[in-house]
Amino acid sequence: MAPRAKAGLSIGAAVSPAGLLWIVGLNQDGKLFVQSSKDPGATWNEPQLLDIGEDKVAADGENRPKIAFGPKQQVVISYTQPLAKPYTGEIRMLRSEDGGKSFSSPFTVHRDRQMITHRFESLAFDRNGVLHTVWIDKRDQVLAAQKAGALSEKAAAKSSAYAGAAIYRNESRDGGLSFGPDIKLADHSCECCRIALAPTPEGGVAAMWRHVFEPNIRDHAFAVLGGEAKAPVRASFDGWKLDACPHHGPGLAPAAQGGYHAVWFGDKGGRSAVRYGRLGADGTPQGAVQELPDPRAEHADVATSGRQVAIAWRSYDGTQTQLRAWVSADDGANFVLRELAASKEENDHPRMLTTPDGIRVLWRTAKEIHVLPILP
């Protein structure tokens, strides 16, 4: 029997308009499933397996399936499908028009169909019901390499004519039934980190990602999607110069007093850490940046509910993984450290979610899915 690709633990989660917690991920057999809970994670309904044909699903670490709810009973599920060549992929989507009772067959979201990188997608509906999908795309790297005279695919891949990848996006105004053109949001993103999304006060969607700034600095960039195009702004200034893949994207959430709360991993002056900072409404850094109170913190995420801010992360001590949170009741002015859970099992990155009942942390371990409230 041919070896089966390992079923990753990474899950996506969202709250439906009816207030149910939904998750999407791969089961132990590597099948894509959705499941919902009326009592945030205390009990779950039967998992619903989704028919995705022969598609493979990236569900490991920074790659994870996602789910989002739109108006008019619309539900979309997305994932990256790795293709036959190394470093290639397509963003695939399934859609529902009956609140998740049934789903379409999967389809490809972007118009570009080259066998190149289209990976690490993120998606969200804005207040007007427009579905925004954002992803990492290497079409410009291929183009630049060809222009530079790289005749072979190998030469193109090794070409230094174009730093990193690009961020592309598109919009759907009918819940994923049709999509507008692929639009470039930014040249020169990092190639292997998730893109964070957060709602804007105006009802739009903001994005934050790891970028490659001149000359080769892998700090973060911020942009609001849609509307009049504005150039991305630099959101972090660690000054991390390296030629390597961090596999470690940022987190972003709206602040009660305007602007955003952001978390990211980086190296500043030789000190690697997950850091927290405030961003203005345009994404520029505001105030002091703080390291999380855990030198081994990794894959932090952030969520807000009113003035409450919660940052959760995992931390391995050589024996087990700790799930910890830094919680603020005053929009980030002060934080307290909370120990949430621990596990000796293999585990996913923590996911933060704002629900009508407050902030929840979702953490999947090999045997179970923890849904933990963050108490004020």
Added chain:
Amino acid sequence: MYSPFSPERRLRLLFLIGGLFASVATAFAAPTTVLPFGMETWKELGQSSSRPLVVVFSTTDCGHCPAVIDSLAQEMRKSPAKARLTVVVMDGAGQEKLLRADRHYRHADFLYAFDGDGMALRFKVNPEWRGLTPYVALIPVTGAPRFHTGAPPPDVVRGFLRH
């Protein structure tokens, strides 16, 4: 009488073409076997080698890894140290067929696919490793390994291969 197609010349030509094919095949041959890399393999690697070992931890989406593997292989070819190049693909379990066909790994003497808890392995290899790839371990026959995120400086690699 001289003939360009005499049996002797044809035989020489065949040997020449065969030799060329063999050289090209060797230069581009990926390892034919993808070995499983478990939690104990790291310890075994360090203990079992009678030759210096260069280990590159990679992932299937690490865009920087192929160039680093190539440059290390190049330095190693120039050196008389007969060091071995090992590549561990951290998310490679279940994708062995793809890895075997992937030309990026053709210079590896040994190709492994890791299956297990990546965070626990990272801690075991070096608690300072924060998951970035490529992550390179230079393991001497005796003594402690040296670790580098990304490409180790060429002089460090040359120094390692000299000892």
